[in-house]
Amino acid sequence: MFVLINILTVLFTIIAMECLSWFIHKYLFHGPLWFLHKSHHQKAKSFFEWNDLFALLFAGLSLLLMYIGRKNFDYRFFVGLGITLYGLIYFMVHDWFVHRRFKTFKSTNTYLLAVRKAHKMHHKNRGREKGKAFGLLFVRKDLIS
Ligand SMILES: [Zn+2]
Numbered sequence: 512m513f514v515l516i517n518i519l520t521v522l523f524t525i526i527a528m529e530c531l532s533w534f535i536h537k538y539l540f541h542g543p544l545w546f547l548h549k550s551h552h553q554k555a556k557s558f559f560e561w562n563d564l565f566a567l568l569f570a571g572l573s574l575l576l577m578y579i580g581r582k583n584f585d586y587r588f589f590v591g592l593g594i595t596l597y598g599l600i601y602f603m604v605h606d607w608f609v610h611r612r613f614k615t616f617k618s619t620n621t622y623l624l625a626v627r628k629a630h631k632m633h634h635k636n637r638g639r640e641k642g643k644a645f646g647l648l649f650v651r652k653d654l655i656s
């Protein structure tokens with residue numbers, strides 16, 4: 512039972528993080544935090560962008576939670592683990608596959624191609640306003656073909 516609850520906590524956190532990052536992306540990144548996120552909507556001048564700071568922030572948060580919850584392996588540890596895994600998935604899908612920061616991840620997987628299509632829709636708009644497709648992993652059905 513204990514193990515099952517921990518696994519569910521991790522899975523729930525991953526799903527919650529996708530919902531949360533939709534919200535943060537739409538209302539904070541394209542809102543008051545645009546000054547940092549803007550770098551991700553412009554042509555990259557170097558390998559790193561100011562937008563990468565957000566990844567550090569989430570990595571810090573997840574490490575902190577895992578550290579606080581490490582003694583008894585309580586729920587905070589597994590929430591932290593979920594955030595870490597979400598971060599890894601996000602990095603692989605968004606940075607590695609969609610934006611090709613490393614040119615090594617290619618795929619013809621229908622789901623991944625739909626994710627890429629949806630995220631490219633988001634990037635069509637270089638400005639702060641009138642954005643579309645703020646989420647990453649949940650893709651509208653009509654984009655999957
Ligand atoms: Zn954006």
Ligand SMILES: [Zn+2]
Pocket residue numbers: 551605610630634
């Ligand atoms: Zn992007």
